[in-house]
Amino acid sequence: MPLPRRTRIKFCGLTRLEDVAVACALGVDAVGFVFAERSKRRVSPAQAALLREALDPFVASVALFMDNDAATVRDVIDTVRPTLLQFHGDEDDAFCAAFGLPYLKAVAMGGEGARADDLGERYPHATGFLFDSHAAGQAGGSGHAFDWSRIPCDCPRPWLLAGGLHPGNVFDAIRATQCWGVDVSSGIESVPGEKDAMKMRRFVEDVRRADAIANPA
Numbered sequence: 650m651p652l653p654r655r656t657r658i659k660f661c662g663l664t665r666l667e668d669v670a671v672a673c674a675l676g677v678d679a680v681g682f683v684f685a686e687r688s689k690r691r692v693s694p695a696q697a698a699l700l701r702e703a704l705d706p707f708v709a710s711v712a713l714f715m716d717n718d719a720a721t722v723r724d725v726i727d728t729v730r731p732t733l734l735q736f737h738g739d740e741d742d743a744f745c746a747a748f749g750l751p752y753l754k755a756v757a758m759g760g761e762g763a764r765a766d767d768l769g770e771r772y773p774h775a776t777g778f779l780f781d782s783h784a785a786g787q788a789g790g791s792g793h794a795f796d797w798s799r800i801p802c803d804c805p806r807p808w809l810l811a812g813g814l815h816p817g818n819v820f821d822a823i824r825a826t827q828c829w830g831v832d833v834s835s836g837i838e839s840v841p842g843e844k845d846a847m848k849m850r851r852f853v854e855d856v857r858r859a860d861a862i863a864n865p866a
């Protein structure tokens with residue numbers, strides 16, 4: 650008998666306690682705090698620590714970096730105590746694994762130079778991958794989707810779909826890609842860094858709807 654499917658949900662770029670409370674009430678699996686330079690959603694380690702302390706049990710916290718230096722990553726780990734790290738830049742496996750925490754490697758699927766091959770060989774210590782719409786070297790969180798047919802069908806670890814997801818397309822995205830999880834930022838916002846409670850709720854409802862169809866009684 651096939652095991653039931655449950656698409657994992659990560660809400661990223663949280664900056665406010667009220668948004669953390671809604672995310673927890675909706676039962677999301679993880680929330681993300683952005684430390685990438687120049688991000689509109691960037692929080693300080695002290696701010697993120699306050700948000701992290703407000704999480705319910707079993708809600709994972711993810712610290713997102715993009716080519717930050719090692720000292721910054723260590724400072725975030727010491728202050729915030731995240732469950733997982735997520736790297737969006739040119740970081741190699743040795744860098745990502747050096748902090749002793751599980752990590753997700755974001756794979757830039759936009760632009761001409763997208764490279765989604767040999768992920769298991771290039772990132773042997775990655776816990777999972779995240780296929781995102783930005784081009785290599787560009788920041789994510791743009792709200793734009795990419796061509797999902799470019800996702801490699803032999804991804805060696807659990808992987809999340811990201812980039813341009815919102816309540817209006819997440820159902821189709823899950824049905825089309827069979828992703829392990831979804832990651833969303835701008836699609837559940839009213840303005841960058843401020844989430845919208847109704848969009849968060851509709852997003853979760855549509856993920857559950859896709860799972861219900863995949864798990865007929």
Ligand SMILES: O=C(O)c1ccccc1N[C@@H]1O[C@H](COP(=O)(O)O)[C@@H](O)[C@H]1O
Pocket residue numbers: 661662681683685688689690691713715737781782788789790791792793811812813814832833834835836
């Ligand atoms: O959110 C940011 O500002 C950001 C900056 C640098 C790298 C990644 C960033 N965001 C991540 O991008 C994906 C998709 O975001 P969206 O749903 O299209 O807005 C997600 O993982 C964000 O956390």
